[in-house]
Each structure stands twice: as C-alpha cells, then as structure tokens.
Amino acid sequence: MSNMSYTNHKLKVAARFIYKIMNYKITIGTVIAVVIIAIIAAALVFRGGAGTGAGSAVQQGIQTPQGTAVAPGASPVASSGQVIAPSGQPAKLDVTPSSPQAPQESDPVSANGIPSSAIKLTVTASGWSPSSFTVKSGAVVTLSITSGDSQTHIFMMDDPSLSALAVGVGPGETRVITFNAPKSGTYGFHCDVPGHAARGEVGKMIVE
Numbered sequence: 001m002s003n004m005s006y007t008n009h010k011l012k013v014a015a016r017f018i019y020k021i022m023n024y025k026i027t028i029g030t031v032i033a034v035v036i037i038a039i040i041a042a043a044l045v046f047r048g049g050a051g052t053g054a055g056s057a058v059q060q061g062i063q064t065p066q067g068t069a070v071a072p073g074a075s076p077v078a079s080s081g082q083v084i085a086p087s088g089q090p091a092k093l094d095v096t097p098s099s100p101q102a103p104q105e106s107d108p109v110s111a112n113g114i115p116s117s118a119i120k121l122t123v124t125a126s127g128w129s130p131s132s133f134t135v136k137s138g139a140v141v142t143l144s145i146t147s148g149d150s151q152t153h154i155f156m157m158d159d160p161s162l163s164a165l166a167v168g169v170g171p172g173e174t175r176v177i178t179f180n181a182p183k184s185g186t187y188g189f190h191c192d193v194p195g196h197a198a199r200g201e202v203g204k205m206i207v208e
Contacts, residue, residue, distance in 0.1 A: 061115075070115040070142050071176050074106035077140050083180050093182060097156075097166035103179040105167045109144070111174070118144040118176055123153045123169075123191055123201055131203040135181045143167070146174040153196065157205070158188035166192070181207050 061068040066084040067076035075083050075091055083103050085091040091103040098104065114120065121143060122129045129148075135141045145155045147169040155167040167177050184207050191201035 069106075070118070070178055071106035071109050071113060073104060074142075074176055074178050075103040077178060081140055081180075083140065083178055091164070091179060093164045093179060094161045095164050097164055099164070102164035103177055106176045108169075108173050108175055114144045114174060115142055115176065118142040120144045120146070121155070121203075122146045122148040123155070124148040125151065125196075125199065125201075127200045128189075128191075128203040132206060133203075134206040134208060137181050137184050137207050139181050140178060141181050142176055142178045144174055144176045145169050147171055152193060153201070154192040156190060156192040158190060162187060165189075184208055 061070055062072065062076075064076045066088065067078040069076040075085060077083050083091045085101050085103060087100040089101065092101045093103075095101045119133050119135070119141065121133070123145070124147075143155070145153075145167040147153045150171045152168065152170050155165075155169075157163065157165045162182060165177065165179060167175050169175055187205045187207065189203050189205060190197040
C-alpha cells in the first residue's frame with residue numbers, strides 16, 4: 001500500500017470513529033484505549049524511522065553486572081570509568097596476561113564489530129600502522145589489534161608494569177582490549193612472536 005493510500009485509509013477510519021463517538025456508539029473507555037494505542041504506535045513509528053539514518057549502527061556495548069563491555073570477552077567498564085577484571089576488582093596492568101586480575105582481550109571481532117572509540121592498530125611484516133598513538137593518563141582506552149597479513153602476531157608492551165596488556169591475533173583476525181591508561185610517559189610495544197620485533201614490528205604509546 002502506498003503512503004498516500006495508507007494515509008487516506010487512516011483518515012477514513014478516523015472519520016468513522018468520530019462519527020460513532022458523536023452518536024454515542026463507543027464508550028469513553030474505548031476512546032481512551034484507542035488514544036493510548038495510537039500514541040504508542042506513533043512513538044514506535046517515530047523511533048523506527050529515526051533508526052534508519054547513518055547513526056543507527058552506533059554500537060551500544062554489552063551490558064554486564066560489572067559494567068559495559070565493548071565486545072564479547074572484553075573486560076567491562078564500570079560507571080566510575082574503571083575497567084573491571086574477571087576477579088570483580090579493578091583490572092591491574094602489572095599481572096600475567098589473561099589472568100583473573102588482568103584486563104581481558106575480546107573474542108575475535110569483525111571489521112564492523114570494532115568499537116568506534118577504539119584506537120585501531122594493524123600489524124604486518126612491515127610493522128605497525130600507526131606505529132604510535134597518544135592517550136590520557138587514567139582514561140579508558142580500547143585498542144583493536146588486527147593482523148593485516150597471513151601471519152600470527154602478538155601485541156605486547158615492553159614495560160613490565162604493563163605486562164597484562166597482551167593480545168594475540170591469527171592471520172587476518174582482530175581482537176580488542178580495554179584498559180585504564182597508566183601514568184604519563186612513553187611506553188614501547190612490540191610483536192612478541194620471535195623475530196618479529198627485530199624486523200621492525202615495534203611502536204610506542206604516549207600517555208599524557
């Protein structure tokens with residue numbers, strides 16, 4: 001049915017409804033019920049129409065009892081802005097990767113599943129792109145790590161104080177990790193697969 005035909009149909013239904021009201025053929029309770037239904041229907045139509053624009057694909061995150069995670073498997077962020085580890089406590093950055101106290105890397109995500117807020121890093125045999133990025137101390141940071149070639153790569157920080165920040169990706173795979181940025185400074189990172197750092201797979205995180 002075209003929009004014009006649909007509109008004309010609705011006008012005819014409304015006219016018949018008004019006629020019945022004027023002739024006391026419909027009770028006031030029915031009138032109220034129909035008005036409420038009409039308001040709900042209009043709200044649903046408006047919300048549905050609003051969702052057809054470019055912004056309808058905005059990622060809302062995954063709600064958990066501890067907070068909101070940007071992707072399946074990733075650590076949630078509490079309303080306070082603190083990243084929460086599986087232990088239920090604030091995530092630590094100087095512990096063993098994937099341990100109960102560490103921020104967790106996500107399950108593999110598709111290109112469309114990468115959070116819009118993520119700092120996107122791609123690694124190949126040629127190195128990291130970009131090879132550096134800047135964040136604010138204490139801020140919630142989400143990194144997406146992508147293997148841009150047919151090799152496995154492992155993102156890892158150089159500084160032992162950030163040993164928990166490690167993400168392994170298979171060929172063509174992407175995973176994300178969320179954490180609170182450390183104190184100000186420059187921190188190096190590398191691919192931890194033997195021989196990869198030596199061929200140039202290194203970079204730096206600048207914390208202001």
